[in-house]
Amino acid sequence: MHEETAIRRSACPYDCPDTCGLLIEVAGDKVIGVRGDSEHPVTRGFVCRKMNSYERSINHPNRILHPMKRVGQKGEGRFERIAWDEALTTIASRWKTIIAEDGAEAILPYSYSGVMSAIGRHGGIAFFNKLGGSALIRTLCSSGKGAGWASLMGSSVDLDPREMALSTFIIIWGSDVPATRIHSMPVIQAARKRGVPVVLIETYASPASALADETLLVNPGSDGALALAMMQVLVAEGLADRDFLAAHTVGWDQFEPTLADYTPEAVSELVGLPADRIRDLAIRYGKAAAPVILFGSGPSRRRNGAMNCRCVALLPAVAGAWAKPGGGTIGFGSAPSPVNGATITRPDFLERPVRSINVNCLAAVLSNPDLAPPIRSLYVYGSNPAAVVGNQRSLLEQLARDDLFTVVHERFMTDTARYADIILPATFSVEQADIHTCYGYRTLMVSRAAVPPPGECRSNWNTFRALAGVLGLDDPYFLRTEEEMVEHVLENSPALQTMLDDAGWATLREGKGVDLRVEAPPVFKTASGKIEILNPSLAEPLPRYLPVEEDKYPLRLVAAPSAYTLNSTFTEREDLVAARGPQTLRMSEKDAVARGIRDGDEIVCFNELAEVRCIARVGEVMPGTVVTVGVFSAAAAPGGLTANALVRERISDMGEATTLNDNGVEVRLAGN
Ligand SMILES: Nc1nc2c(c(=O)[nH]1)N[C@H]1C(S)=C(S)[C@@H](COP(=O)(O)OP(=O)(O)OC[C@H]3O[C@@H](n4cnc5c(=O)[nH]c(N)nc54)[C@H](O)[C@@H]3O)O[C@H]1N2
Numbered sequence: 001m002h003e004e005t006a007i008r009r010s011a012c013p014y015d016c017p018d019t020c021g022l023l024i025e026v027a028g029d030k031v032i033g034v035r036g037d038s039e040h041p042v043t044r045g046f047v048c049r050k051m052n053s054y055e056r057s058i059n060h061p062n063r064i065l066h067p068m069k070r071v072g073q074k075g076e077g078r079f080e081r082i083a084w085d086e087a088l089t090t091i092a093s094r095w096k097t098i099i100a101e102d103g104a105e106a107i108l109p110y111s112y113s114g115v116m117s118a119i120g121r122h123g124g125i126a127f128f129n130k131l132g133g134s135a136l137i138r139t140l141c142s143s144g145k146g147a148g149w150a151s152l153m154g155s156s157v158d159l160d161p162r163e164m165a166l167s168t169f170i171i172i173w174g175s176d177v178p179a180t181r182i183h184s185m186p187v188i189q190a191a192r193k194r195g196v197p198v199v200l201i202e203t204y205a206s207p208a209s210a211l212a213d214e215t216l217l218v219n220p221g222s223d224g225a226l227a228l229a230m231m232q233v234l235v236a237e238g239l240a241d242r243d244f245l246a247a248h249t250v251g252w253d254q255f256e257p258t259l260a261d262y263t264p265e266a267v268s269e270l271v272g273l274p275a276d277r278i279r280d281l282a283i284r285y286g287k288a289a290a291p292v293i294l295f296g297s298g299p300s301r302r303r304n305g306a307m308n309c310r311c312v313a314l315l316p317a318v319a320g321a322w323a324k325p326g327g328g329t330i331g332f333g334s335a336p337s338p339v340n341g342a343t344i345t346r347p348d349f350l351e352r353p354v355r356s357i358n359v360n361c362l363a364a365v366l367s368n369p370d371l372a373p374p375i376r377s378l379y380v381y382g383s384n385p386a387a388v389v390g391n392q393r394s395l396l397e398q399l400a401r402d403d404l405f406t407v408v409h410e411r412f413m414t415d416t417a418r419y420a421d422i423i424l425p426a427t428f429s430v431e432q433a434d435i436h437t438c439y440g441y442r443t444l445m446v447s448r449a450a451v452p453p454p455g456e457c458r459s460n461w462n463t464f465r466a467l468a469g470v471l472g473l474d475d476p477y478f479l480r481t482e483e484e485m486v487e488h489v490l491e492n493s494p495a496l497q498t499m500l501d502d503a504g505w506a507t508l509r510e511g512k513g514v515d516l517r518v519e520a521p522p523v524f525k526t527a528s529g530k531i532e533i534l535n536p537s538l539a540e541p542l543p544r545y546l547p548v549e550e551d552k553y554p555l556r557l558v559a560a561p562s563a564y565t566l567n568s569t570f571t572e573r574e575d576l577v578a579a580r581g582p583q584t585l586r587m588s589e590k591d592a593v594a595r596g597i598r599d600g601d602e603i604v605c606f607n608e609l610a611e612v613r614c615i616a617r618v619g620e621v622m623p624g625t626v627v628t629v630g631v632f633s634a635a636a637a638p639g640g641l642t643a644n645a646l647v648r649e650r651i652s653d654m655g656e657a658t659t660l661n662d663n664g665v666e667v668r669l670a671g672n
Pocket residue numbers: 015016017113141142173174175176177179180181201202203204206218219220221222223295296297298299300558559560561562563564565566567627661
């Protein structure tokens with residue numbers, strides 16, 4: 001007998017700039033196929049390899065379908081099924097004791113970007129505001145880039161990647177486009193066919209080099225110096241657009257003389273490029289009618305990351321690129337959210353200010369004996385800290401503590417879930433309703449559940465409603481169903497009224513993706529209405545190269561994304577993990593030879609924090625730099641640790657961001 005099949009619309013909920021529209025093929029209550037929505041303005045009928053087999057994740061036999069309590073040691077992964085009632089009453093009674101003894105700030109919610117839809121990602125903040133738990137500063141990704149951009153451009157929005165159709169010179173700067181922004185690929189390929197030069201600026205020959213005519217390898221962390229040298233050349237060669245600078249910027253007169261320090265010759269060694277290549281790049285960029293820089297987040301994850309981003313983001317102003325259609329930047333300035341965030345996060349629920357804890361410093365916070373009150377309970381949802389944050393060895397030790405009561409709301413037995421006292425089963429996006437904003441384009445979608453949740457899985461929203469019930473948080477806010485919550489947010493988001501017309505609303509209601517109307521450059525959203533080269537409100541009023549203290553280890557470790565996984569998501573998929581291969585460390589021939597290492601050798605990468613075992617891959621990498629591609633499961637890694645064990649818990653110069661790509665290491669052959 002054939003069950004009837006139906007196609008339902010949904011949205012990709014993952015942390016990807018493309019936020020695709022999906023067509024979900026359903027038989028009965030089961031998802032049997034997923035493909036890209038051809039009517040979605042960005043997706044245009046194709047999705048990445050991770051999602052075109054999404055049904056394998058949704059129907060995975062290892063999915064967690066019921067609440068569970070730990071029966072083995074922390075980290076061992078032995079659990080036993082319990083009822084939701086038992087899970088909820090256990091959590092409530094443990095938390096009530098903790099609150100009575102130490103106050104609610106002893107409870108830390110930990111969440112990041114496992115699910116990016118508005119209510120799934122942010123609804124928990126309202127719950128913890130009501131409870132009075134510690135707040136989390138969520139800066140594990142690109143807030144350094146955001147701060148660098150904002151220091152110069154305020155809340156300006158940069159180009160939509162589709163606008164590269166009009167660009168005449170493309171620089172891909174620290175972004176692995178084929179892995180992380182596949183819908184920009186056809187636009188770049190079409191530009192190249194038109195004869196538009198494409199240059200990649202990277203630390204290794206990433207898959208994006210296949211999109212470029214030329215790959216320039218640079219020393220990680222030197223991008224600011226490279227950008228400043230390019231500006232010096234623009235001035236020296238008479239390519240600075242003085243009319244644009246006079247009309248649209250403040251502070252050029254103070255800034256221009258400082259460029260004399262940054263000739264290509266002066267920065268060549270720091271950047272790792274010959275001076276004539278820097279000069280040539282600057283001249284070609286400056287002479288192009290509409291040059292664009294597509295900028296990733298990798299370069300921002302460092303101690304001088306925000307400042308480096310500020311310098312790169314200034315280039316189009318000096319070249320006058322913003323005045324030309326197709327000229328400017330992509331990847332710096334997301335459109336303002338059309339959704340009224342406060343209707344979801346409810347800052348008014350907070351009775352008194354609570355302390356904020358940086359997401360990047362979990363191990364340090366858990367092991368700090370002076371923290372008052374100490375963190376006695378962790379509630380993890382939409383994140384897998386044991387796999388994704390720094391100082392992993394210490395973090396795993398802390399998570400193993402018996403006096404830390406850990407609840408993990410998850411879909412799979414992740415590295416973090418293995419350390420839980422209680423695991424709660426989470427839904428997939430196709431089993432819930434939500435609103436999907438997009439940070440890489442200006443699109444919006446609303447999705448409804450395409451299938452019911454399997455087993456006893458509950459969405460984040462429904463889990464927080466249940467927790468509110470058992471803890472006696474009786475605000476009517478927690479009584480809304482997921483669908484009612486979606487309506488409530490749409491109705492109370494005034495910006496949407498200006499961003500959507502009637503036809504747009506109708507399209508949104510059908511579950512299709514819509515393009516929002518957004519004001520973009522040459523409208524600059526700063527206090528002065530101009531690009532603020534001089535920003536006296538900052539400790540560093542002018543852009544400059546910000547040197548950082550030398551590392552005592554000789555190699556610089558960079559973490560790059562993998563096309564087969566998305567952070568630690570999809571590591572449940574044996575097919576994708578097998579295609580990706582084991583944890584490797586890419587290094588240059590020069591560094592390999594100096595250490596007697598050959599391609600394929602087992603090696604140990606180490607610094608003062610840990611030793612991590614991996615396989616050497618010798619190839620086109622900037623000498624002095626080593627690159628790890630993709631997030632790996634610690635539980636499955638030889639030695640039980642991944643590259644994140646080598647990442648220190650430092651934060652960036654502005655934006656309180658991760659410094660994932662700014663860690664010194666050394667490498668030796670395993671067994672030596
Ligand atoms: N398939 C897939 N898609 C993803 C993700 C994934 O893991 N897999 N992750 C998602 C997330 S959360 C994000 S934030 C985005 C990230 O998307 P991207 O911005 O494309 O990727 P990044 O991780 O920031 O790293 C991009 C590149 O920066 C380079 N890099 C690192 N440091 C420097 C530096 O100092 N200078 C220069 N010039 N280059 C440097 C690295 O070598 C790396 O190749 O992608 C999202 N999409």
